[in-house]
Amino acid sequence: MKSVLRSPGIQAPRHGAVPNTTTRTRQNMHIAIIGGSGLIGSETARQLVAAGHTVTLLSRRPAADLPDLPWKACEIADAAVRDTLASIRPAAVIHLAALLQFSCDQQPAEAIRINVDGTVNVLEACRAAGIRRVVFGSSMAVYGRRTDRMSETDPIPDDVGLYGQTKRLCEILGARYRALYGMEFVALRYAGVIGPQELHSAGMAMVRQQIRSTASGKDVTIDDASGRETVHLTHVSDAAAATVAAALHPGPAHTVYNVAGPIDNYMTLVDYHAAVRALVPHAGAVHWAGSARGAGPLDLTRLQTDLGVSPAVTVPEALRRDLRTLGWL
Template sequence: MKQNILITGGAGFIGSHIAEKTLENNYNVRIFDNLSTGKLSNLDTIKDHIEFIKGDIRDYDHLKKSFQGCDIIFHEAAEVFVPRTVKDPIETSMINDIGTLNVFEAARQCGVQRVVFASSCAIYGDAPQLPKVETMLPRPKSPYAAQKIMGEYYAKLYNDLYQLETVCLRYFNVYGPRQDPSSPYSGVISIFLTKAINNEQPIIYGDGNQNRDFVNVKDVVQANMLAATQTGANGNVYNVGTGKTVSINALWENVCKLTGISLSPTYEPFRSGDILASVSDIRHAIQKLSYSPSISFEEGLKETLEWYQCK
């Protein structure tokens, strides 16, 4: 018998890729998204095979109604633009804190088996220890990071107190097709690729020596599928990255090489809440989830560039 899954934020960048993979794996797929940043066009190839519900995770009653009959929830919906959480911590907490609590409670009330929660490497802040390991104490530098930590605390509480299986995945810097470069929510790779295609200078905040662990969306989807299905995975937090780093300056150099342009970036001051260095220790995910990132940075960058060129 097919299992029923629901993806909050399923019309977004990562959520739409999860939707495709779950369909491929023979699940019944339901998507819950308010389309504030998600796009129905992200679902064009699968729209005839899914159920779409326009809704907001701040609306508990609507969530509870939508979760009826679901076995697994992938909770991707969030306010992910760090500067907005810095500017408006109260409003964004209604999404990332209360919205996430609504998801867990609605899941409990509806008899959902497992919730996979999209957390973030932002919770590590600028702690000097590298690589980042799950046992490190959180050092949030933004309301966004604090909100994600709270989501993890709720996940652990619901797992232990209410026996709702939960798994938290701390995403590092996810990239790939369907990131919207015109949006301030976009990752740096999508922005750089679009700038290069248009032969425009990019803006780099800071000196460009910041390091990031760029993980392809296909590998993030792999981690989600494993988190949803692996026996004994629940009650834990896992890093989802590659364990390798690329500086922002080196990223732009790679983009220039791929596109055959030669442009120097414009440098502007660091933005509030930005992290200087970030790389994952993924041994826990390898051991407990059998996670195995398979997309190299060069391969993923090339594939993503080709997608933007075809838009």
């Protein structure tokens, strides 16, 4: 019989999402975050440390805003991942490293190498080191071009782009490792994550960053969207709270969870720019010069009832926080 680690959970910090207050707690668990210098990774690290846990970051570059945390340089598909996890042996691994949407379309071979081969490398490293809880950063892109309400139990359509296909394949791989080896694999399908950190990879997150940058007073031209695209926006503090819960929950009932903000955060990109201007009337204009996929809202019932997380940060509040952090409000 396979033995399965059941890690005691802990109440996540209240940065927006409301955690399950009935969850048992244990201090000072060691969590490794692969892709820990990114938007979600760095905020997840902050929330874990604030809750009394030890965090090691694994990424290509250190997190500039987390200089005091241990950091290990590694490329997701390289043997260094296995060597590092074998040496530090954390209680759980949060895997957030990925090639993003537009880059996947432009570099399909890299999309497979980084997103798929890299994830297999992480799963194998965790299996070899006896690490039983892996939280994987998936995406709402697995739902394809749908614009209706999307639930984890819905069938996956055929019109999923390459980025979404790589994420879906990783979900399948994780479920297989769970069946074969007793690994506790949890995939989080994040939707429209926004936050103050500057991004460098091409994708819809970069488009949203461009829109927000009009708060500086400058006009922007967006080549990759028409403004009519819909998205269910999620502040990074809510995304991180869900990630913390998935890592520390004593026994998640499912392998896949939707993660998004409150339903009022479902809007078009034009609406998002209007929210910027509501806070900063002198914000610049957006010139739309392209098109992209819109998407429907995510059903959060499973996240709320099983992991006990209820995202609460609205777009106006998210922008207010982030624009203040950036010095534009």
